[in-house]
Amino acid sequence: MIRSVCWILIGLAALTLAGTAQARDYITLASTTSTEQSGLFQHIIPKFSEATGIDVRVIAVGTGQAFALARRGDVDSLLVHDPVGERAFVEAGYAVERRDVMYNDFVLIGPADDPADVGHADDIADALQRIAGARAPFTSRGDDSGTHRAEQRLWQAAGIAPSGRWYRALGGGMGPTLNTAAAMDAYVLSDRATWVAFDNRQRLEILFQGDEALHNPYGTLLLSAERHPHLNHERARQWHEWLLSETGQSAIARYTLRGERLFFPNAD
Template sequence: MSALRKVTLSLAMAAMVSSAAFAGDTHITLASTTSTDQSGLFSHIIPQFREATGIDVRVVAVGTGQAFEIARRGDADALLVHDAEGEEQFVADGHASERRDVMYNDFVIIGPADDPAGVRDAGTASEAMQRIAAHPAPFTSRGDDSGTHRAERRLWEQAGIEPGGSWYRQLGSGMGPTLNTAAAMDAYVTADRGTWVAFDNRQGLEILLEGDDVLFNQYGSLLLNFERHPHLKREAATRWHEWLVSDEGQAAIASYQLRGEQLFFPNAE
């Protein structure tokens, strides 16, 4: 065997070993929302990403505000949240170098089937919130600075209402526990559709209002600033970010269904 061929073979074998080690040992930490986790989406798409790249994704599922803080400290390699305004500010502040639309669904206003506040008859989300406050009817809020909580606060603001008093319960908990509390109290609540579809303990709760444009729920992936945090796994995190907006990633998101319903709709730019 010629010396050149030996060198070429050695390099090829080294590359294969390196690739295998990369595939077997690499993982990233993703800070994301409870809605993407509790809806079951990650259990569906992460195995497909791992199969395609050899990279595992370990999810820290918290509210969007807390996910921002985790990424700001450099304690996550990647970020996937749903507060477009906050995400754009995160980039402007230099904590991330890029933000991309990934997928969307919507928020819904949920309440007891007998609907004492008459939310079913409201023409808009603002009117629904006004009816709840005017009744007043029990309302459970996540109260955790999550993307859903931020969206709920915007709904109150658009309705011209500062919620408070004994009827308004801020729980400081994730979407699932908040829905459980609403079910136990026969209370109104704002939720993302994905978690609602996956939620089993509905008792007397139903979707009472949906379809208003202000209930649109956009999710974005952020490529973090690796210069600020050089210890982060740049290559693996970038592959995750790019896979989400690739044809393969978008198809994986679109294919996730639960109870015959598509929970997220891809819309990468």
């Protein structure tokens, strides 16, 4: 009898905790360092919270780490920039929907004297081939982030497997990678938003941009309630739908830094 009562109490406690998780007035969002460090979330989250009463607590990591957090059920929502990985995430059953929410682009940055002459490249593949041919220093995030994944695809498209002392895979975020590039007078691929927000440029500048292959879309994903029923799915859906709404898209469009728009809503 006592054992039965104990199991009943444990069951009621579990139900109470599950109900509390569903009812809490915030969600935890795994997203990229670019969306956090650029100041975008500081601009749009207060607008969402004012409209809904829901807070958004951001864990800013590389896209690969964001996927890992979501797979474990440690976050309620996901906003990342790796469409290939995002589609695979949905196909694996970890998310039920992926939608384009905004975009910007990647830029190839390097020292002003441009020793590999990438400024005269025909396209990004040609630019990377010039860097590899000159064995000019190149710093890579090397951290399985969305930027790192995009960089790897660009090297592959250029027919190059970068290696050797000239290629430095750092295993760090975009800010530290840019700092290392500035200290080394090295080339580096960056998302535009982080570059605009970056202060320690020294001799670095944008040397190549504009190739369609440098397009950088961001997606919002609804995680699977079947896979992780304990998550705050109702409020995560409100965030997801607000980002895609006219109000959310307008908030993204209005965010600027140093007179420059950093993200362009998918509605554009």
